[in-house]
Amino acid sequence: MIPKTPDTIPEILLVGLNHETAPVELRECIALSETDAEKGLQDLGQVPDIREAMLLSTCNRVEILTVTGNPDAAARHVKVFLSRFGGMAPPVLDAVLYTHRGDAAVRHVFRVAASLDSMMVGEPQILGQMKEAYRLATVKKTTGVILNRLLHRAFFVAKRVRSETGIGDHAVSISYAAIELAKKIFETLEGKKVLLIGAGEMAEIAVEHLVRNRSGTIFVANRTFQRGLELARKFKGQAVRFEEIGGLLPVADIIISSTGSPDMVIRRDQVKGVIRARKNRPLFFIDIAVPRDIDPSINQLPNTYVYDIDDLKGITEENMADRLREAAKGERIVDEAVAAFRRWYESLEVVPTVVALRSKIERIVYAEIEKTLSGWGGTTDIQRQALYRMADAMVNKILHDPTLYLKDLARYDAKAVTLDITRKLFNLDEK
Amino acid sequence: MENLVSAVISLYLLSTACYLAYLFFQKDALHHFGYYILFAGLLCHSAIIIAVFVQTGAMPVRNLFETLSLAAWAVAVVFLAVRHRFKLKILGIFAAPAALALMVVASRLPRHTGPAKDIFSSFWFVFHVVSVFVGDAAFALACGAGILYLVQERAIKNKSRGFFFRRLPSLERLDAAGYTCIVVGFTFLTAGLIAGFIYAKSVWGRFWSWDPKEVWSAVTWLVYAALLHERLTVGWRGRRAAIFSIIAFAVLLFTFFGVNFLLKGHHGEFTRF
Numbered sequence: 001m002i003p004k005t006p007d008t009i010p011e012i013l014l015v016g017l018n019h020e021t022a023p024v025e026l027r028e029c030i031a032l033s034e035t036d037a038e039k040g041l042q043d044l045g046q047v048p049d050i051r052e053a054m055l056l057s058t059c060n061r062v063e064i065l066t067v068t069g070n071p072d073a074a075a076r077h078v079k080v081f082l083s084r085f086g087g088m089a090p091p092v093l094d095a096v097l098y099t100h101r102g103d104a105a106v107r108h109v110f111r112v113a114a115s116l117d118s119m120m121v122g123e124p125q126i127l128g129q130m131k132e133a134y135r136l137a138t139v140k141k142t143t144g145v146i147l148n149r150l151l152h153r154a155f156f157v158a159k160r161v162r163s164e165t166g167i168g169d170h171a172v173s174i175s176y177a178a179i180e181l182a183k184k185i186f187e188t189l190e191g192k193k194v195l196l197i198g199a200g201e202m203a204e205i206a207v208e209h210l211v212r213n214r215s216g217t218i219f220v221a222n223r224t225f226q227r228g229l230e231l232a233r234k235f236k237g238q239a240v241r242f243e244e245i246g247g248l249l250p251v252a253d254i255i256i257s258s259t260g261s262p263d264m265v266i267r268r269d270q271v272k273g274v275i276r277a278r279k280n281r282p283l284f285f286i287d288i289a290v291p292r293d294i295d296p297s298i299n300q301l302p303n304t305y306v307y308d309i310d311d312l313k314g315i316t317e318e319n320m321a322d323r324l325r326e327a328a329k330g331e332r333i334v335d336e337a338v339a340a341f342r343r344w345y346e347s348l349e350v351v352p353t354v355v356a357l358r359s360k361i362e363r364i365v366y367a368e369i370e371k372t373l374s375g376w377g378g379t380t381d382i383q384r385q386a387l388y389r390m391a392d393a394m395v396n397k398i399l400h401d402p403t404l405y406l407k408d409l410a411r412y413d414a415k416a417v418t419l420d421i422t423r424k425l426f427n428l429d430e431k
Numbered sequence: 432m433e434n435l436v437s438a439v440i441s442l443y444l445l446s447t448a449c450y451l452a453y454l455f456f457q458k459d460a461l462h463h464f465g466y467y468i469l470f471a472g473l474l475c476h477s478a479i480i481i482a483v484f485v486q487t488g489a490m491p492v493r494n495l496f497e498t499l500s501l502a503a504w505a506v507a508v509v510f511l512a513v514r515h516r517f518k519l520k521i522l523g524i525f526a527a528p529a530a531l532a533l534m535v536v537a538s539r540l541p542r543h544t545g546p547a548k549d550i551f552s553s554f555w556f557v558f559h560v561v562s563v564f565v566g567d568a569a570f571a572l573a574c575g576a577g578i579l580y581l582v583q584e585r586a587i588k589n590k591s592r593g594f595f596f597r598r599l600p601s602l603e604r605l606d607a608a609g610y611t612c613i614v615v616g617f618t619f620l621t622a623g624l625i626a627g628f629i630y631a632k633s634v635w636g637r638f639w640s641w642d643p644k645e646v647w648s649a650v651t652w653l654v655y656a657a658l659l660h661e662r663l664t665v666g667w668r669g670r671r672a673a674i675f676s677i678i679a680f681a682v683l684l685f686t687f688f689g690v691n692f693l694l695k696g697h698h699g700e701f702t703r704f
Contacts (some may be wrong), residue, residue: 280669281666314590
């Protein structure tokens with residue numbers, strides 16, 4: 001159908017809240033599970049003003065991305081949906097929601113995907129979460145031309161930012177910082193023997209990292225032998241009695257300590273005695289406990305290194321500062337991408353006109369072919385097909401240059417006028 | 432020949448710049464350039480040395496210019512070999528400037544200082560010279576590795592990760608590199624010294640003449656032998672090995688240069704200028 005007037009391109013609208021605008025208690029209420037999100041997409045898809053929609057819900061943000069011909073009405077719908085789902089009064093919600101339209105919405109989507117808006121800049125999870133949210137929206141068929149392009153560009157921008165800046169480069173978590181440090185001491189962690197003393201999330205994550213780096217035997221020592229056995233099973237390692245720790249000093253290369261003990265678990269004289277037995281091979285102590293488990297003076301012994309939790313925090317803070325510096329480079333990449341997206345978005349405006357033009361010409365051409373063919377008497381299928389192929393080729397070639405020209409128009413003013421002239425020239429809005 | 436010397440200096444200079452830039456900016460392309468440019472410089476350098484050898488039939492160590500030039504050549508050769516085999520690019524920041532400095536100093540010296548003696552063309556002589564120079568170059572790189580080890584170790588021990596922390600490889604790698612260089616150096620030095628003894632016998636009739644160079648070479652050899660021995664038996668590695676590599680190299684420098692300039696002996700003519 002030839003549209004009566006050129007469609008205005010629908011607008012991109014994003015409404016949401018994140019860790020900066022809303023406290024965790026509020027975010028908890030609004031967090032959407034996958035089934036909630038499915039239902040939400042279904043509901044939003046039924047709203048006539050909302051043409052395309054996507055729902056993103058993570059522990060740090062909830063955002064609803066829509067494409068709408070009537071942004072104000074759509075925003076209202078979304079806010080009502082959120083307040084009803086979260087069970088909170090609209091004013092409460094309004095205080096923490098942000099709304100972005102057009103370019104601002106595009107920039108926001110790109111920044112979020114590139115982890116520039118995350119609590120820990122450079123974190124890799126958000127991209128996967130966005131891809132999952134997009135997948136759900138495509139399954140529910142709530143995405144269209146604009147969101148499809150927007151999200152695909154967002155993933156591309158995220159990849160560029162990650163590879164062209166150092167935003168994800170160095171450890172910002174204690175456990176990972178300890179492992180990076182270990183790699184600066186030992187060339188490879190492969191085959192290095194590990195002793196875990198005590199337990200705790202950070203210590204266990206560090207051991208997991210080591211296992212992933214193909215470390216050697218994992219010894220687990222715990223005051224409660226049973227607990228040690230459980231942990232040893234988890235890492236496919238070997239449980240040892242707490243008293244055996246001293247005997248393991250010549251053997252273990254990396255010792256991670258995280259007990260609740262108020263006393264030192266390993267003293268200087270214990271280590272001094274084993275250095276020769278170890279043939280001076282390096283020994284790395286990771287002391288995550290508070291109060292400290294490892295005698296800090298051990299650090300002064302040759303080829304022995306002791307890092308406590310403050311030291312590791314120092315590393316993560318330095319790395320975080322580096323990430324924020326790299327983030328500035330990421331913002332520049334996002335800027336470029338926003339401008340490129342805008343150019344594509346504006347080219348959409350010509351689509352209805354181009355479609356209408358082609359449609360009209362094809363109609364005229366096909367009508368004339370039929371008229372001619374009926375006057376010829378019999379024609380074979382092959383001949384008919386050949387004629388239609390010729391017609392299509394002619395229409396394509398004739399429209400090639402005008403289509404390129406229209407899509408290429410950069411300035412909005414020229415485009416509006418040119419589109420208008422085109423429509424008038426070919427009388428596309430049949431008077 | 433002068434053109435070649437300038438070309439070699441320019442190429443070593445460019446390679447030095449690349450490695451220093453790599454140290455600062457950490458872009459991989461930079462150290463690759465440094466490597467290839469150094470290789471190109473080495474080819475030109477080899478051409479110079481071979482040309483002199485062919486023209487005069489004598490090993491080009493007749494004066495200080497040629498000695499320093501050969502030393503620079505040896506440094507470049509050993510670095511490129513180590514880099515090729517062990518992929519340790521960071522030593523380039525020592526090797527390239529060292530080769531450059533040696534060549535620049537050499538280029539300031541007179542090229543010819545009198546005719547060469549016949550004895551300079553014997554096989555054992557050539558083998559002795561090349562072997563000792565290569566061994567010394569390897570020890571120089573070991574010293575460089577030792578310095579880098581100490582820098583990195585300080586950064587880790589004192590928890591004051593500075594400029595170098597991210598740019599240097601791991602301690603274990605630096606230590607291993609130093610050890611490898613010392614093994615290589617010791618092997619070549621031993622072979623070179625033995626060749627020297629054989630040559631001495633053929634020219635002067637005896638293996639050992641208490642010449643200062645011979646004495647100090649023995650001292651150097653013993654120092655490195657001790658280092659290797661301690662490493663293999665007691666496991667002298669890490670900080671101690673690094674410090675010792677540096678001290679040993681100081682002894683070597685005295686043996687290489689100091690003896691020639693400060694003490695009299697039959698090696699004096701190789702460094703006249």
